[in-house]
Amino acid sequence: MSDRINPRLARIWRAIALPLLLLAAWEASTRLSLVDPHLLPPLEDVIARGWTESRNGDFVTALLASLGRDLAGFAIGALIGTTTGLLLGFLRPAQAIFGPTLRVHRQIALFAWVPLIAVWFGAGEPGKIAFIALAAFQPSLINTWRGVQEIPDRFKELAAVLTFSRLDFLRFVGIPAILPAIFTGLKAALIYAWQATIGAELFMTIAPGIGGVMMQGRQLFQMDLVLLTILLLGLVGAGFNTLAGLSETLLLRRRTS
Amino acid sequence: MARAPLPVSLSLQRLVLQNSAVLAADQHAALLLSGFHPAPTGDALIVSQVQQELWNGSGARPPETHVSFSGTAGDQPGASLDRINAAISDWVGAHAGRLLLGLSFPLVLFIVWQASSLYGWLPDQILPAPSLVWQVLQDRIGDGSLWDDTSISLLRVLRGFTIGAAAGLLLGGLMAASRRFHDYLNPLFLAVSQVPTLGWVPLLILVIGIDEGLKNILVALSVFIPVTLGTYQGIRDVPHAYREVGQVLTFGRTQMLRTIILPAAVPAIFTGLREGLSNGWQTLVAVELLASTEGLGFQMAYGRQLFQLELVIAAMLVIGLIGFVFDFLLGRIENHLQRWKVAA
Numbered sequence: 001m002s003d004r005i006n007p008r009l010a011r012i013w014r015a016i017a018l019p020l021l022l023l024a025a026w027e028a029s030t031r032l033s034l035v036d037p038h039l040l041p042p043l044e045d046v047i048a049r050g051w052t053e054s055r056n057g058d059f060v061t062a063l064l065a066s067l068g069r070d071l072a073g074f075a076i077g078a079l080i081g082t083t084t085g086l087l088l089g090f091l092r093p094a095q096a097i098f099g100p101t102l103r104v105h106r107q108i109a110l111f112a113w114v115p116l117i118a119v120w121f122g123a124g125e126p127g128k129i130a131f132i133a134l135a136a137f138q139p140s141l142i143n144t145w146r147g148v149q150e151i152p153d154r155f156k157e158l159a160a161v162l163t164f165s166r167l168d169f170l171r172f173v174g175i176p177a178i179l180p181a182i183f184t185g186l187k188a189a190l191i192y193a194w195q196a197t198i199g200a201e202l203f204m205t206i207a208p209g210i211g212g213v214m215m216q217g218r219q220l221f222q223m224d225l226v227l228l229t230i231l232l233l234g235l236v237g238a239g240f241n242t243l244a245g246l247s248e249t250l251l252l253r254r255r256t257s
Numbered sequence: 258m259a260r261a262p263l264p265v266s267l268s269l270q271r272l273v274l275q276n277s278a279v280l281a282a283d284q285h286a287a288l289l290l291s292g293f294h295p296a297p298t299g300d301a302l303i304v305s306q307v308q309q310e311l312w313n314g315s316g317a318r319p320p321e322t323h324v325s326f327s328g329t330a331g332d333q334p335g336a337s338l339d340r341i342n343a344a345i346s347d348w349v350g351a352h353a354g355r356l357l358l359g360l361s362f363p364l365v366l367f368i369v370w371q372a373s374s375l376y377g378w379l380p381d382q383i384l385p386a387p388s389l390v391w392q393v394l395q396d397r398i399g400d401g402s403l404w405d406d407t408s409i410s411l412l413r414v415l416r417g418f419t420i421g422a423a424a425g426l427l428l429g430g431l432m433a434a435s436r437r438f439h440d441y442l443n444p445l446f447l448a449v450s451q452v453p454t455l456g457w458v459p460l461l462i463l464v465i466g467i468d469e470g471l472k473n474i475l476v477a478l479s480v481f482i483p484v485t486l487g488t489y490q491g492i493r494d495v496p497h498a499y500r501e502v503g504q505v506l507t508f509g510r511t512q513m514l515r516t517i518i519l520p521a522a523v524p525a526i527f528t529g530l531r532e533g534l535s536n537g538w539q540t541l542v543a544v545e546l547l548a549s550t551e552g553l554g555f556q557m558a559y560g561r562q563l564f565q566l567e568l569v570i571a572a573m574l575v576i577g578l579i580g581f582v583f584d585f586l587l588g589r590i591e592n593h594l595q596r597w598k599v600a601a
Contacts, residue, residue: 100359115561
């Protein structure tokens, strides 16, 4: 019925129909006291709580603390990962020596490193950042490495025919060909690092950050706080995705044109 | 595979009569050329019979089939054994260098580790000696406790994986099948998938406690998201030409799904399943570290509290081994399901 009126309106309606329904069910169940308000606080309470928390700056402080940690770990891990990936891809001996070990290392579940890192780097800030860096390291390494391996042979042949020097090869063939793979890696690294940030804040010592607020909400049984932090986590995740997508299209525009 | 010559000497009447069959046979051949190889059952079998008939009728010869065996007919058993031996030594000759190089780095790491414990560079609470880790592994295997924890963790991850993968396959399939369904559910799905899985832990602990339910839900959730995405993309991206072939061959819904859509979507679905299983394993270890009284993750948390890093490292080795086996097994299953691709 509605899609006959305007296809675009119909799509918007379809996108928000289910979320609206869920919100309505939430509101109705709290109004009719079908659920324990401790488990599911009324919608307006959560909104009010969100308003006060963002007014008094607690959320902003926590968010900034988490983001700072996240980006520090991401920068370290992605830098090391991408560099290692390039080295492994371009230097055959390095690939032969370190490749198998790094492949096996990838199979160890990320969070299994938490206890070891907590002991080696301490459970405070250095340990958290080291853990986040480890999370960002793996995808950026693997994707960069794969990107170098998958440079088409005809590109290399062309460069050989044109007698490119090593530097020219990198500049005109190597880097443009690998860039998309590096970006895929960085994008994945950004998401992994964000996962690891939450993990580090939940697993290691309590520190200012969204994870800390979450634990606080859980310990004080303040469901409104917990729900708000989940919303915040999702928003940051979505923000990272959008940012990565935007910068990718910007930087790779030359390729598509 | 060579394309069959067109049956030129067909009479007009026959051409009209079998027009549709020629079209189907042609499409079939085109499919074969493009590397798509549906199993010759049902309608496809009929088509190849029609094809055969056309070739026979037109006097053109059907394309020759080349079947190659690894050995020739005159081979003696001893000769083939020699050949296998030769192949093995060839393989070792070709790979020994790489194998040695690949092992050199772990070996160096191990020697440094051993030396560090021998000369006491680091205390055992920071880096326990390899012999200690080995000792712990042996003890834990000996008294069966390692197997207990491993089986508990494995059962949990398999339970969560089954729930999450089933739900993901279903939702992904439905979203790919119906545009309307996709429009309704996708925004909510995307919103949920933006939240890191561990972010749900505090909420779920408050609502359902720290029992098995928590582990099941979290593992299932972390499996569900990549499987849904993989299934949806895999089915959506099945080339339109493949579907048209199914329509031309008047396939029913099930036949279309079984012989065309699912085989073509296998790679994407399996990418989702592999990522899902590795996510699920990762999540389970994390949840066990955080809230559990048994399992491999709990052993690690326990070892950390007691500053028995040898226990932590032993558990890490087992966790890595299991991750490796999971990935290997799913890879083998995927290859098996993609036989048709290799055949072309």
